[in-house]
Amino acid sequence: MPLSIDDVRRIAELARIGISDAEARAVQAQLNDIFEMIGRMQKVDTEGVEPMSHAHGSALRLREDKVTEGDQREQFQSVAPQVEAGLYLVPKVIE
């Protein structure tokens, strides 16, 4: 079933991406083209096929529980939009 304009708005909200009505309409057509292409998958019988999430199996390595990184707060905060007293600042919002 093709995506409605409300679907597009809802997805954009979930993705935290602002979207104007004109953009939503343009994106709606493109997404429906893409999902039509993706829809070709549905014709294939995949009953009993094990899903593959990763090239080399799913078991990840464990590491020792020890500190490997030093304090780099200043360096990392130097690229932040707004910081004060070592804290990340966000605009004042009214909840």
Added chain:
Amino acid sequence: MLNASLKGLSAALAQKKISSVELTQLFLNRIEKLNPALNAFITVDAAKSLAQARTADARIAKGGAQPLAGIPVAHKDIFVAKGWLTTCGSKMLSNFTGPYDANVIERFNDAGAVILGKTNMDEFAMGSSTETSFYGPARNPWDQAYVPGGSSGGSAAAVAARMAPAATGTDTGGSIRQPAALSGLSGLKPTYGLVSRYGMIAFASSLDQGGPIAKSAEDLALLLNVMAGFDARDSTSVERAREDYARDLEKPLAGLRIGVPKEHFGEGLAADVGKAVEAALKEFEKLGAKRVPIGLPNSGLSVPAYYVIAPAEASSNLSRFDGVRYGYRAKDSDYVHIADMYARTRAEGFGAEVRRRILIGTYVLSHGYYDAYYLKAQKIRRLIANDFAEAFKLCDLVVGPTTPTVAFKIGAKAANPVQMYLNDIYTIPANLAGLPAMSIPCGFGKDNLPVGLHIVGNYFSEARMLNVAHQYQKATDWHKREPAGIQA
């Protein structure tokens, strides 16, 4: 010098025929001359590069320096480099200076190589033409009206125009191999997990893999020797003994079984590309290889499966760009809710293609659609990997075209995402399976634009693939051709 192989440059440096400072300056001059038209680099910082070159010269003077010491290498702007602007081709990171080095950068630095600059790319590596870059499209040195491919298009344009001896790239669905093919170069996407993803800005983590773009298979081997290796900071890095990827270059090809998948020679393959690939297959037969017909029956499903899996992973990976800890933030205004700040930051900071893919990913992972899309795509992914496993029972390598057509004109596919996505139809299966794959030049097609030959190997068979490519390049000279009009 501009046309020399890495081995040649290494020898010239060792024999003091040229210093690293002189060599680096030579390429910086070349960039100054050609980059305004080609837009291959986003950032060039001569002072930084020359400082590294001076250090390299001191190392070389002491003797016993590593093979790439003193050689300038251009890096895709997806690799975080300490003190370098690292944008990933996006407005979102247009103000981001790397606070640390990616593992790949660290490895080149340790080897004594010089960072020559950061190359243009599709925004967050999402694209096949470099047109989605916030910094404007890179241009194909073979004809500037055409795209150099993407997403590592800036790296390809830089090497093709001899603005860099070699470059790094990343490949999630073809982003090393497709630009290499479209720009007349050799490019290798290693087995998933061979090159560390630490500091490589994430697009689709189960598919992303870094690799080299260069003028020959021999150069690729030397670059991979530096790039590959275990890194504990990448949870999917594979633990393996070190190998010399150049060790088998000179082996003869007698007895090699080349699998030719009929699915990659059917509808959609342009005649000029098909003809060049067919000639390459004949050349391999002359070199002693045997041709084996194989099937990859689920290959046609790779684009649909990829456009579920990659956007799903991207939507999750790119959720970190919210205007709080780094990168762009929408200009202050009277937000009523913090979510407004996120929404405006992400609407303004991401370009259209990145927004589109985040929306696709968000949808396929959302409640009620997960099984129909994401789980289904993962099952198809298994079928595609199984196809290769069957094929490798019959052959050593799978060979075909890298792309359905030669380079297309800038703007030709920009308005039609599905058309653009179909560019990667032959390259995506290797990413889904996690297999190593490469592209090498094998001729010219329409408008005298380069054609790429695609070679897929079994897991960890890079040395064999490079051997096969090198033997082909000893018998042919396609890889030695350079773009007309800007000859070095």
